[in-house]
Amino acid sequence: MEPPRRREVVLEGNRVVAPSVHLLSFRTAPGDILTFDPGQYITFFLTRAGKSVPRSYSFFSTAGSVDRFDLLIQQVPDGYGSTLLCSLEAGSQPVLPALAPLGRFLLRPPGGREVVFVATGTGVAPFLPMLTALRAQSPGTPTWLVFGERHREDLIGHDEFLAWTKAWPAFHFLPVLSRPPADGSWKGAVGHVQETVRDRFPDLSNAHVYLCGVPEMVNETQALCAKLGCPNDQVFVERY
Ligand SMILES: Cc1cc2nc3c(=O)[nH]c(=O)nc-3n(C[C@H](O)[C@H](O)[C@H](O)COP(=O)(O)OP(=O)(O)OC[C@H]3O[C@@H](n4cnc5c(N)ncnc54)[C@H](O)[C@@H]3O)c2cc1C
Numbered sequence: 001m002e003p004p005r006r007r008e009v010v011l012e013g014n015r016v017v018a019p020s021v022h023l024l025s026f027r028t029a030p031g032d033i034l035t036f037d038p039g040q041y042i043t044f045f046l047t048r049a050g051k052s053v054p055r056s057y058s059f060f061s062t063a064g065s066v067d068r069f070d071l072l073i074q075q076v077p078d079g080y081g082s083t084l085l086c087s088l089e090a091g092s093q094p095v096l097p098a099l100a101p102l103g104r105f106l107l108r109p110p111g112g113r114e115v116v117f118v119a120t121g122t123g124v125a126p127f128l129p130m131l132t133a134l135r136a137q138s139p140g141t142p143t144w145l146v147f148g149e150r151h152r153e154d155l156i157g158h159d160e161f162l163a164w165t166k167a168w169p170a171f172h173f174l175p176v177l178s179r180p181p182a183d184g185s186w187k188g189a190v191g192h193v194q195e196t197v198r199d200r201f202p203d204l205s206n207a208h209v210y211l212c213g214v215p216e217m218v219n220e221t222q223a224l225c226a227k228l229g230c231p232n233d234q235v236f237v238e239r240y
Contacts, residue, residue, distance in 0.1 A: 002035040004102050009042075012068070014090045018156050020075045021122060022086040023060070026096075027068045036101035038063040038129035039210075039238070042071070043099045046081050055081035056102070058126040058212075058238070063133060072125040072156065105238040107133055108208055113234070114142040116201060116209045118193050118221055121149065123213030123240060124156060130210065135168055143168075146200075148176040148193035148217075152186060174200065194220050197228070204230035212238040 013025035028034050041058045061070040075086040088094050107130045115134060117127045124147055134143060149155045161173040176196045180186035189196045194217070201207070209225050211218045218239050225235045 001037060002101055004099050006097065006099055007032055007034070008095050009098050011088050011090050011094050011096065014086070014088060017072070018154050019151075021154075021156060022073050022075065024071045024073055024085060024088075025068065025090075026071070028066075033065050033067060034069065034100060035065040036063050036069075038107050038133040039105040039126045040101040040103040041105075041126070042069075043102055044081070044085070045097045045099070046084055048080055053081060054099075055085070057085075058103075058122075059101075060125040060128050063129040072122045074122045103238070105210075105212070105236060107210075108236070110134070110138055110141045110208055112206075114144070114207045116144045116146065116197070116204070116207050118146045118197060118209065118211050118213075118217075119148070120193060120213035120217050121154075121240075122156075123211075123217075123238070126212055126238060127210070128157070131164075131171070135164075135171070139168060140170055142170050142172070144172045144174060144200075146174045146176065146193050146196050148178065148196075150177065150179045152177060152181055193217060194224055197221060197224060201228055204228040204234075207234065209235045210237075211235065213240060215239045 008029050009026040012027050015023045017023045036059055041056045043054050043056045046053045057071040059069050060072040073082055073085055076082045119127055155175050164171050165173050176189040176193050180190050204225055209230055211221050218237050
């Protein structure tokens, strides 16, 4: 694994992909190759009132040795860092000081177990490179993505993940909405990801479970996994 290093990255693209969520595309400085593993993240050092303010974001693009990468950032109401980053203009190619790669939220060899990924919001970000790697390394492993959001339009990558279920038979996508459309058009699960995990996985003793999102969801689902028979050392978490 590459040790983390201070580097400067340049914003090349900034696109809204869901309400309040931006896909930011970066390139590294000329000659700087960044090697990261699926699940890792980058920390930016933003400046506020003369002080350095660190903010971390998971890589949302295929892992490896790269000179370009994407991040998925939710603009948090009144959030200093996310508002600043989401308002940057790609055309002016701003340069940002950062430290990368960071993080121990890594994909483990499944070793014959099924793999369940559970995310809410931009917690889905590290799962894109993880799923891509798992599919390449172990395509026969039964793999689930439980992805919760409030509204249908918040479900980033919904159509792409559905398409994956056709091209990757071992992959199952379980989108969950807490506020489905009133017109009855939503055919997926309703409620919170915790309820879907409880209903769909009565026995998690032979699973690896990856949880990523806001601490409340991660903590509740982690406790639930224990009740469903999943040993602690088979549950891997990243709290935003
Ligand atoms: C390892 C790691 C990886 C992360 N990866 C991502 C990522 O890929 N994408 C991403 O969008 N974020 C990610 N985060 C969260 C990110 O680092 C910031 O915490 C987030 O952008 C908020 O920072 P801010 O400066 O905008 O808000 P702040 O100014 O720090 O907070 C403002 C207020 O908003 C609240 N708040 C903070 N976050 C949220 C939230 N998510 N929802 C609702 N209220 C919130 C705070 O409690 C506070 O009251 C990650 C965090 C960690 C630790």
